[in-house]
Amino acid sequence: MTRIGVVIFPGSNCEYDAASAMTELGATADFVWHTETDLSGYDGVILPGGFAHGDYLRPGALARFSPVMAAIADFAAAGGRVLGICNGFQVLTEAGLLPGALQKNKGLTFISGPTPLVVTSTKSVLTRNATLGQRLVIPINHFSGAYTCDDATFESLIAGDQIILRYEANPNGSRDDIAGIANATGNVVGLMPHPERAMSTLLGSADGRVLLEGFLGLSLVGGARDPGSL
Amino acid sequence: MIFPLVVDVTLRSGIADPEGATIERALPALGFAGVSHVRAGRTFRFDVEAPDEAAAMELAGALAHRLLSNPVIEDATVRRGES
Numbered sequence: 001m002t003r004i005g006v007v008i009f010p011g012s013n014c015e016y017d018a019a020s021a022m023t024e025l026g027a028t029a030d031f032v033w034h035t036e037t038d039l040s041g042y043d044g045v046i047l048p049g050g051f052a053h054g055d056y057l058r059p060g061a062l063a064r065f066s067p068v069m070a071a072i073a074d075f076a077a078a079g080g081r082v083l084g085i086c087n088g089f090q091v092l093t094e095a096g097l098l099p100g101a102l103q104k105n106k107g108l109t110f111i112s113g114p115t116p117l118v119v120t121s122t123k124s125v126l127t128r129n130a131t132l133g134q135r136l137v138i139p140i141n142h143f144s145g146a147y148t149c150d151d152a153t154f155e156s157l158i159a160g161d162q163i164i165l166r167y168e169a170n171p172n173g174s175r176d177d178i179a180g181i182a183n184a185t186g187n188v189v190g191l192m193p194h195p196e197r198a199m200s201t202l203l204g205s206a207d208g209r210v211l212l213e214g215f216l217g218l219s220l221v222g223g224a225r226d227p228g229s230l
Numbered sequence: 231m232i233f234p235l236v237v238d239v240t241l242r243s244g245i246a247d248p249e250g251a252t253i254e255r256a257l258p259a260l261g262f263a264g265v266s267h268v269r270a271g272r273t274f275r276f277d278v279e280a281p282d283e284a285a286a287m288e289l290a291g292a293l294a295h296r297l298l299s300n301p302v303i304e305d306a307t308v309r310r311g312e313s
Contacts (some may be wrong), residue, residue, distance in 0.1 A: 058300055065297075094300065101302040108248050148245060148303055171244065 005032040005042040005070070007088075009063050014085065014184035014196065018048040021196040021208070024124035025210040028217050040167055043054050044125075044215060045072055049141070049194060058103065059087060059093035059144050069095050077171055081125045081161040082188045083215055089180070091188030096182055098190045099157065100149030104190025106173025110143045114204055116168035117179050124182035127164045129214035138193040140171065140179075145192040147178040148212035152218060160184050189215075231307050233278050233286035234271075234311035237294040240271035245303045274298055 006015050008031050012179035030040070034052075040044060052063035063069070076082045076097055084092040092098045103109060113118045119127050119134040125137035128134070149157070154175065157163050172192075180191025195208030204225075241247045249270035257265050274294075280286035283293035290308045 004240070059299070061297065061300065093302070099302075101300050103246070103303060104248055106246065108246050108252055146248075150302070174246070 002027040002043045003041060004029045004216070005039060005045045006030065007032045007034060007045060007047050007068055008129070009034045009050070009066060011052050011054050012050035012087070013050050014048060014049035014087075014194065015193070018046050018085065019195045021199050021212055022046075022216070024199060025209070025212055025216055025218065032068060034063070034068045035143075036068050037071050039068075039075045039080070042075070042080070042167045044083065045075060045209070046223075047084040047091050048196075049086035052087055055087070058090075058094070060090035060092075063091045064094040076183070078154050079185070079187055081215060083142065084188075084190035085194055085196065086140075086192055089192055089213075090144065092123060092182045092188065092190045098176075098181060099153045100147055100181070100220070102144050103146040103148045103173075103191070104144050105142070105146055105171075110129075111224075112141045113139065113172050115140045115166045115171060115179075118168055119164065119191060119229055120166050121161045121164045121182070122215075123161045124164045124186040124189045125194075125217075126182070126191070126211050126215050128179070128186075130210050130219070134210075136165075136198075136210070137205045138195055138198045138207050138211075139198075139204070140193045142172070143190055145171075146173040147175050147192075149175060155179060156184075162186075165190065165193070165207060231281065231282070232313075233280060233283055233287075234313045235276060235278055235286060235290045235312040236309050237276075237290060237298050237306055238271060238309070239272040239274070239294070239299045239304050239306045240269055241303055242305050 078133040166177040198205040198208030258291040278286040294306035
């Protein structure tokens with residue numbers, strides 16, 4: 001059974017949603033406290049949303065120095081699947097595991113609500129089950145979600161087909177409508193929207209499933225696919 | 231010796247500054263005319279114990295770039311503080 005580690009920093013608050021989404025899709029989810037340094041035995045790691053270390057200084061700035069982050073860097077370098085959702089995305093950029101940075105929203109307001117996205121690359125563990133151009137409605141919930149990077153980084157994201165999700169209508173001033181990106185090898189992904197909150201049409205949307213099923217390496221017809229391949 | 235130092239962190243030029251822009255837009259309504267190019271930033275003050283000022287400045291520069299600022303979007307400068 002696929003085993004996922006859900007990292008908890010002091011101030012994380014979406015860990016139960018993330019773990020619940022994993023178990024609903026048939027995986028095992030364990031909570032991993034931020035002082036842990038051993039990630040052996042995990043097939044994937046999720047950095048959930050919240051306010052790690054109170055978001056003091058900058059979102060993710062202090063979480064980056066939590067002991068678990070060195071283990072996550074090694075895990076990612078070995079090809080392991082790493083997913084940063086919202087605050088988790090901010091942590092991954094601060095840690096240098098994903099390029100760029102997340103800035104305060106244009107308009108300086110906290111924004112929250114179901115948000116239409118477009119899948120713009122399937123070259124990642126998160127979007128490999130989706131189709132190019134697929135429209136997904138997934139909740140956002142953030143104050144610092146405007147993706148920012150220098151021109152050289154942006155060109156490399158384009159060249160590497162690493163912009164996996166864009167906003168249909170840019171809500172926060174994010175560069176080129178970017179909602180989520182992957183690293184060059186597609187095994188480390190970060191996004192501001194919360195796919196774990198879009199698991200059921202009864203609660204508004206089940207569009208998060210196609211992303212998280214991809215992360216777990218589930219094929220569209222059920223049954224496992226090679227989780228290592230993109 | 232103890233050296234009081236100050237680190238100023240500001241957004242790099244070319245990086246959008248929604249906070250500075252909002253402050254700038256508010257100024258005319260408050261009667262402040264002729265103010266432009268407002269950039270918001272943060273200041274950190276601390277004391278460093280080091281053998282000399284150069285060593286203190288070097289340590290402060292390292293921590294300013296490693297922790298206090300995100301080099302992707304921010305510049306950090308170190309200067310002397312008041313004791």
